[in-house]
Amino acid sequence: MKALPRSFYERDPATVARELLGKMLVRRLASQILSGKIVETEAYYGENDPASKAYKGRKNFNEPMFCEAGRTFIYMVHGNWLLNIVAHPKGEVGAVLIRSLEPLQGVEVMKKNRKTENIKALTSGPGKLTKALAITKELNSVDVTDSNSDLIIVENIEGESFDVCTSRRIGVKADLPRDLRFYIKGNIFVSKP
DNA sequence: AGGAAGATCTACT
DNA sequence: GTAGATCTTCCTA
Numbered sequence: 001m002k003a004l005p006r007s008f009y010e011r012d013p014a015t016v017a018r019e020l021l022g023k024m025l026v027r028r029l030a031s032q033i034l035s036g037k038i039v040e041t042e043a044y045y046g047e048n049d050p051a052s053k054a055y056k057g058r059k060n061f062n063e064p065m066f067c068e069a070g071r072t073f074i075y076m077v078h079g080n081w082l083l084n085i086v087a088h089p090k091g092e093v094g095a096v097l098i099r100s101l102e103p104l105q106g107v108e109v110m111k112k113n114r115k116t117e118n119i120k121a122l123t124s125g126p127g128k129l130t131k132a133l134a135i136t137k138e139l140n141s142v143d144v145t146d147s148n149s150d151l152i153i154v155e156n157i158e159g160e161s162f163d164v165c166t167s168r169r170i171g172v173k174a175d176l177p178r179d180l181r182f183y184i185k186g187n188i189f190v191s192k193p
Numbered sequence: 194a195g196g197a198a199g200a201t202c203t204a205c206t
Numbered sequence: 207g208t209a210g211a212t213c214t215t216c217c218t219a
Contacts, residue, residue, distance in 0.1 A: 042199070044199080051199070052199095053198095053199085056217090059216085059217080060216085061215085061216060061217090075198090075199090075215080075216085076198085076213095076214055076215045076216080077197095077198045077199060077200065077213095077214085077215085078197095078198060078199090078200045078201075078212085078213060078214075079200075079201080079212075079213025079214045079215085080199095080200050080201075080213075080214085081214095082199060082200085084199090097199060099199085125200070125201075126199065126200070127199095127200050127201065127213090128200090128201080137215090169199070170199070170200095171198095171199050171200070172199060173198090173199090191200095
């Protein structure tokens, strides 16, 4: 299992968000592996983006966004942990929010974590997928390019193709006049078609 | 101390 | 399908 290189994340957040679609997110637990295909993402910038956590400058909790690309940035909103991957060209600030996954390995564990038998409800939303994969603040700032990490992102199984759709970001109070949300067309695990 | 935040679940009109 | 309560941290006063 080979993680994507750091250079993948050292580009414009929107580009990274677009290209993360179809990649595999792998969560390594003590006894098992949980994984899912990334089907929905959103890009966030730094000081020029009013919706970004980094908008009001560097704080303790958003520290990772200002650091090396290719790490996680996890924070709590409305009682849910949300998973971001730090992504930006060197010297800039930005991150990509993982909004939903398609479950691949460890579905039974995910069902237990989510307390539901409904496959469609397992990972079809940013707060849901973190519960399903047992992602909490403990995984904040983990390096997803290091194959030894408990959370990594790897290249997709080859040969799969799909159409990409874009839209405005979801749930954002003050959005930029751009489409910064990307998702796989027709995938049932996308939170909002 | 108080309120806002990238959301989710439930229960209804 | 929409509306409301409630989820848990971190920020600002």
